[in-house]
Amino acid sequence: MEYNASSPEDYISQLPEERRPIIEKLRAVIKENLPDGFAEAAGYGIEYMVPHELYPPGYHVTPEQPLPFMSIASQKNHIALYHMGIYMKPELLSWFRGEYPMHMKTKLDMGKSCIRFRPSGAIPYELLGELSSKLTAAEYIQLYEREIAQMKNR
Template structure:
């Protein structure tokens, strides 16, 4: 099921109760730990972005959109957390993969930037908080520019 909302609060209100509690807690954890400069907005779920004021070029695929960093969403069969830093920084991905079993008994279910939590109640909030702190806006922009420069060379 897709949810359409103009604010994170509206998005959360639309969710079934179990999902509402989980997404609200994930949102709180990310907001409490995210370095200064990132902004919360709505897109494909609740998104944390680098605003155009800090990075005028925006997202290379759609420059009119701000640079995405983290997003959380309630999907049909799981809760999804997308973290673009994990996608672009192998050291961060390795760290996360090593830390995950220290926090969870469930197997890590992950794509390139997507971490899927099934059943929805199995979320390592403390680890997500730590992950949220790992990159500042400046570090993320530097990483993003390095990665998009590599893409242009291919």
């Protein structure tokens, strides 16, 4: 699904009616729990990033873009939450995998940084809120810079 949105509200307004409440609730949970320092915008969904004011180099692939951290998106067959910290911090991934069964009866459907949910199924909003709170912008910048340094040394 492709959306051309100018704001998170615009993105939500373009979604199929049945997806809007899910994305609205995910957005609210993330905004309520996300530490200070991250900014919200629309892009391939609703994105949360470290703005240039906090991290001037931006995203290494496209430096004019802020450093991406999390996003939520309505995909063809699922709702996706992308969390780069889970990909970069093994302890965070381990924590999430351990907590997930305590909140959900379904099997975890996950890629490296993408957590997928069926739009008709349950979503562990409380757990995703806690996940959103686990890294500050400063901690994420450190993880990101460590990853970039490791990539350069390969």
